[in-house]
Amino acid sequence: MDKLRALQYLIKVADTLSFSRAAKAFGVPASSISRRISDLEAELGVQLLHRTTRTVQLTEIGSQYLAQARNGLALLHDAEELVGVRGSTPSGTLRISAMPSYGQLLLMPALIAFSEQYPDIVLDVHLSDAVVELGRDQIDIAIRGGRQPQDRVVARKLDPNRFALVASPGYLARHGTPRTLDDLQDHQALLYRGPHALIKWHGLDQDGWRELPLTPAFISNDGASLMAMARQHRGIVLLPEWGLKDDLRRGDLVEIELDQPVSVGRGGEAGIYLLYLQTRYQIPKVRVAVEFLIRELGQE
CATH class of the missing domain: 3.40.190.10 (Periplasmic binding protein-like II)
Known part of the structure; x- marks a missing residue:
């Protein structure tokens, strides 16, 4: 049997959770996908997939097997791409993933x-x-x-990814400038929502890092939106310095210096x-x- 093709079919079924979608991706009948994977299971002597009339998913051993198979196929792909390079000019498609604001x-x-x-x-x-x-x-x-x-x-x-606490001069003129961690609970906070949860602020005092009680005025998963709200005097925001440089230079936002550190985590090496x-x-x-x-x- 063509084990490489069977592995490619298995990966596509695992990713799409569908024989029909996997078949469409390869341009072959769904029966061919199912037969190749069944042959692979027979050769290995284990069941890789749970199949029902409505669903398909990996078994526990199937998940473990596929994790190793992915690594092997990735190495094979890299080797083929490396030997396939012609000449000294870099070319091809380069796939890059980055945080939206950065x-x-x-x-x-x-x-x-x-x-x-x-x-x-x-x-x-x-x-x-x-x-x-x-x-x-x-x-x-x-x-x-x-x-x-x-x-x-x-x-x-x-980048060290240092976070700075900032607000507009207009907001601070109207509400005052906080000087301590406890002062922050009297101010409007503009909070960032990460992929899985709201990002909390933490302060460092004599007892160590602690989560700060805040009054949210606006929440978003977009840093540019939080900065726009801060420019409109809507509250205080805690964001990375690399995203604030232009606003700080223009004076649209100013940094707030507290008597104790504040960050989105509990200290330690970050970047x-x-x-x-x-x-x-x-x-x-x-x-x-x-x-x-x-x-x-x-x-x-």
Whole structure:
């Protein structure tokens, strides 16, 4: 049997949870998809899929098997792409995922310059806060904020991602300027909603980091919207410095200095990281993009 084709079919069924959708993607009958996967199960001696008249899903052993198979197929794809490179000019489609606000404000201007230097590379840019798995999601480079990843991903720090507490001069003239952590509970807070939950503010006092009680005036998953509300004197916002530089320089927003630190987490090493798989760094389009973005966006 063609085990490679069977694995490709299995991955598509697992991703789409449908034999018919997988068949449509490959342009073959659904019966062919089912038969190939059944042959693979027979060879392995295990059931990889639970099938009913309405649903299909991986068994527990099927999930474990598929996780390893994905890694193997990803390595095979990388090897084929590497040996398939012709000449010294980087080319092909480069898939990049980045946080929306960072992508719009900083990444896109850098990518415009990158495209001028490497016109044979087609950029496929996805802006999202969602977590990505570089090998599984077919992403070459990801830019994310948070703690440094500890797994097999290479993480190169672009920015310390320090958060600043800011408001408009008009808001502060009307409501006063907070000086302590406790003062913040008397002010209107503009809060960011992450992919899974509302992002809470934390302050550091003599007892350590603690969550601050806040009065929300506006909530959004879009940093630009939060900044727009802050400019309209609607409240105080806590956002990364890299997104506030222009507003602070113009004076539309001013930084509020408290007597104790405030952040969105509980301290520790954090930052904006450029992420990629070491195996893909050998591919010219990935290598030149990584080094270009480090030069253009890195703060060190």
